Amino acid sequence: xxxxxxxxxxxxxxxxxxxxxxxxxxxxxxxxxxxxxxxxxxxxxxxxxxxxxxxxxxxxxxxxxxxxxxxxxxxxxxxxxxxxxxxxxxxxxxxxxxxxxxxxxxxxxxxxxxxxxxxxxxxxxxxxxxxxxxxxxxxxxxxxxxxxxxxxxxxxxxxxxxxxxxxxxxxxxxxxxxxxxxxxxxxxxxxxxxxxxxxxxxxxxxxxxxxxxxxxxxxxxxxxxxxxxxxxxx
Amino acid sequence: xxxxxxxxxxxxxxxxxxxxxxxxxxxxxxxxxxxxxxxxxxxxxxxxxxxxxxxxxxxxxxxxxxxxxxxxxxxxxxxxxxxxxxxxxxxxxxxxxxxxxxxxxxxxxxxxxxxxxxxxxxxxxxxxxxxxxxxxxxxxxxxxxxxxxxxxxxxxxxxxxxxxxxxxxxxxxxxxxxxxxxxxxxxxxxxxxxxxxxxxxxxxxxxxxxxxxxxxxxxxxxxxxxxxxxxxxxxxxxxxxxxxxxxxxxxxxxxxxxxxxxxxxxxxxxxxxxxxxxxxxxxxxxxxxxxxxxxxxxxxxxxxxxxxxxxxxxxxxxxxxxxxxxxxxxxxx
Ligand SMILES: Nc1ncnc2c1ncn2[C@@H]1O[C@H](COP(=O)(O)OP(=O)(O)OP(=O)(O)O)[C@@H](O)[C@H]1O
Ligand SMILES: [Mg+2]
Numbered sequence: 122x123x124x125x126x127x128x129x130x131x132x133x134x135x136x137x138x139x140x141x142x143x144x145x146x147x148x149x150x151x152x153x154x155x156x157x158x159x160x161x162x163x164x165x166x167x168x169x170x171x172x173x174x175x176x177x178x179x180x181x182x183x184x185x186x187x188x189x190x191x192x193x194x195x196x197x198x199x200x201x202x203x204x205x206x207x208x209x210x211x212x213x214x215x216x217x218x219x220x221x222x223x224x225x226x227x228x229x230x231x232x233x234x235x236x237x238x239x240x241x242x243x244x245x246x247x248x249x250x251x252x253x254x255x256x257x258x259x260x261x262x263x264x265x266x267x268x269x270x271x272x273x274x275x276x277x278x279x280x281x282x283x284x285x286x287x288x289x290x291x292x293x294x295x296x297x298x299x300x301x302x303x304x305x306x307x308x309x310x311x312x313x314x315x316x317x318x319x320x321x322x323x324x325x326x327x328x329x330x331x332x333x334x335x336x337x338x339x340x341x342x343x344x345x346x347x348x349x350x351x352x353x354x355x
Numbered sequence: 356x357x358x359x360x361x362x363x364x365x366x367x368x369x370x371x372x373x374x375x376x377x378x379x380x381x382x383x384x385x386x387x388x389x390x391x392x393x394x395x396x397x398x399x400x401x402x403x404x405x406x407x408x409x410x411x412x413x414x415x416x417x418x419x420x421x422x423x424x425x426x427x428x429x430x431x432x433x434x435x436x437x438x439x440x441x442x443x444x445x446x447x448x449x450x451x452x453x454x455x456x457x458x459x460x461x462x463x464x465x466x467x468x469x470x471x472x473x474x475x476x477x478x479x480x481x482x483x484x485x486x487x488x489x490x491x492x493x494x495x496x497x498x499x500x501x502x503x504x505x506x507x508x509x510x511x512x513x514x515x516x517x518x519x520x521x522x523x524x525x526x527x528x529x530x531x532x533x534x535x536x537x538x539x540x541x542x543x544x545x546x547x548x549x550x551x552x553x554x555x556x557x558x559x560x561x562x563x564x565x566x567x568x569x570x571x572x573x574x575x576x577x578x579x580x581x582x583x584x585x586x587x588x589x590x591x592x593x594x595x596x597x598x599x600x601x602x603x604x605x606x607x608x609x610x611x612x613x614x615x616x617x618x619x620x621x622x623x624x625x626x627x628x629x630x631x632x633x634x635x636x637x638x639x640x641x642x643x644x645x646x647x648x649x650x651x652x653x654x655x656x657x658x659x660x661x662x663x664x665x666x667x668x669x670x671x672x673x674x675x676x677x678x679x680x681x682x683x684x685x686x687x688x
Pocket of ligand 1: 134156157158159160162205
């Protein structure tokens, strides 16, 4: 079981305080990180993955403070993030993407990820030629083949049709069942909340909710932050 | 499921054999062979010498394409390592090293080490800053060499009287054709290997590669050190062709022509910059044509470089996709 404890994490860009002393921990294997646009969700994931350097605070992963380490070190420790805006290697084929990132260059692991993300038909195509839905799945497949113990997924179904989203949610469910730990940032709560263990909600850089999905909608602070915005459903 | 073999000597050999069956690679080998044999039967001494120069430029172009072309880290440092090799040849020769192949082996080692020392600190910087520093390297080295020789009050700046690699250009050409073919083969294999794949990934989006747990620095340093070793080796062969190892070898023509060859090569062979093989075809064409223009009846020496530079600009402008340039801006997230 992976252990992640975030304490008093802060990040400001100039005078803009994007994360304001954020503290939470992962109690179970999956957590949804939600909140309105600009709440600081991506910034929080970036801080966990080492993409941005936190201004203050601690991030303990398996009793090691990883705050401020470089991305490749954090990734090797087992935390890998996907990008909210897909970011493929444009001249590489799908197969080549996975060959770059597969831990131990293990072909079995790679084949499994291709199948899980339903990318087999695109194997030989370069990222330039892929439809958006396949690019989103490639983003996920890249993270899976690294063998990361904790996946940070930034809007894995953002921008997808309901049908495409269902496919990815199914993949995530399967990964969960296999014991894969993950933090999922999403706006589409109706599709994500049913299968996560915990929810952390951010608003303007502060945590306004931290508890089970069952209590989420009833919470006063959540209602406040989401007025007119709750579960737009995509 | 996957046709990917598991690691192991047998599989490595089989994989190597499979890669080397690529038609375009075989065509390049045939071209090198034909160009090595041709002047043995017809043509002038000048023709043979032009082909000798072509193999040297092609070797440089291969080194540049393998490192800069494949990673996207554009280096202008080629003349530095070329000059370093030429100087090392002279120095070693006058300090008792005998035998062409010992001299060239030393050149390769010196280039490898020099490349390592340069690459380790500078490749921590991202693209443009690295390029800038690589540009300063040959400039500084050239002025240093000039200053040093002036102190010694020597008439020529560099080592004269370096022994020829072979008694005639016709005899030298087969030797350099074999080494060029060897550099081609190693580069082609590296490009098709997992190592080469990571380098291409770095060119596309280095941050994305690092964020998945791959430390890119060792890959970049390895390929630039190797390429520097090759460039110094080529500098050694140049010194043994002209019998002189000195200031001339730091000239920027040893950057411009190889870059041009790699760019034109990238445009004629599928795969873009870093495609390796194209340099062979483009190299013979460009160097032979420029040597032809240099003949006394034309004497257009001054025009050759501008003509080719113009061609390169056109290629970059109108065939960016052929060169493997990113197709558009990418948002960070
Ligand atoms: N590199 C940066 N420099 C300056 N400000 C930034 C930077 N990155 C993010 N911000 C600001 O931080 C705030 C939070 O941004 P962030 O991307 O983390 O929000 P988010 O919760 O992921 O939003 P969304 O749901 O729209 O993706 C925004 O106001 C944004 O403008
Ligand atoms: Mg975001």
